[in-house]
Amino acid sequence: MSTFNVPTREEVSENNQVIFDNLKKALGFVPNLYATYANSDTALENYLNFANAKTSLSAKEKEVVNLAVSQVNNCIYCLSAHTAIGKMNGFSDEQILELRAGKASFDPKLDALAQLAKNITVNRGRTDQNVLENYFSVGYTKANLIDTIALVGDKTISNYVHSTTQVPVDFPVAVSL
Secondary structure, three states: OOOOOOOOHHHOOHHHHHHHHHHHHHHOOOOHHHHHHOOOOOHHHHHHHHHOOOOOOOHHHHHHHHHHHHHHOOOHHHHHHHHHHHHHOOOOHHHHHHHHOOOOOOOHHHHHHHHHHHHHHHOOOOOOHHHHHHHHHOOOOHHHHHHHHHHHHHHHHHHHHHHHHOOOOOOOOOOOO
16 A cells, blocks of 8 residues: 655645644644645645535534544544544543444434434435434434535545545544444
């Protein structure tokens, strides 16, 4: 397998250098996965615009989807990053493990969301009707559904980038399920 280096600021385009500077100001560092996107002159900006776009989902709900999808796709990088972000959004270690498994016994609405995210990912978009009906029955809307599907796609892209490049994880490594 080819080895992918994590490009430094000096090795990326001027546009990506500006993004690196902004990431460093906001996060204190440039995550390796984001730096890997910068191998392309356009992918990092496109990805960040998509990932940070407006959505009907809350930050907590986004983490539910990110954790469930990353577990199905077995992406240790994204599991590690979203475990840290999940904690910043108020989830406990136990809740994060549950969300990764596609459930949330501690919250019926988040449970329906976690089940849906897992089901969409496992079935590659051929969502089980019962899972979908449960999602709507707890109060989610068609707008939420489309935003959830978009987020599944967003996270799948990152999962695939890491699975292909295997750049080092620069977050505390998530525990195995």
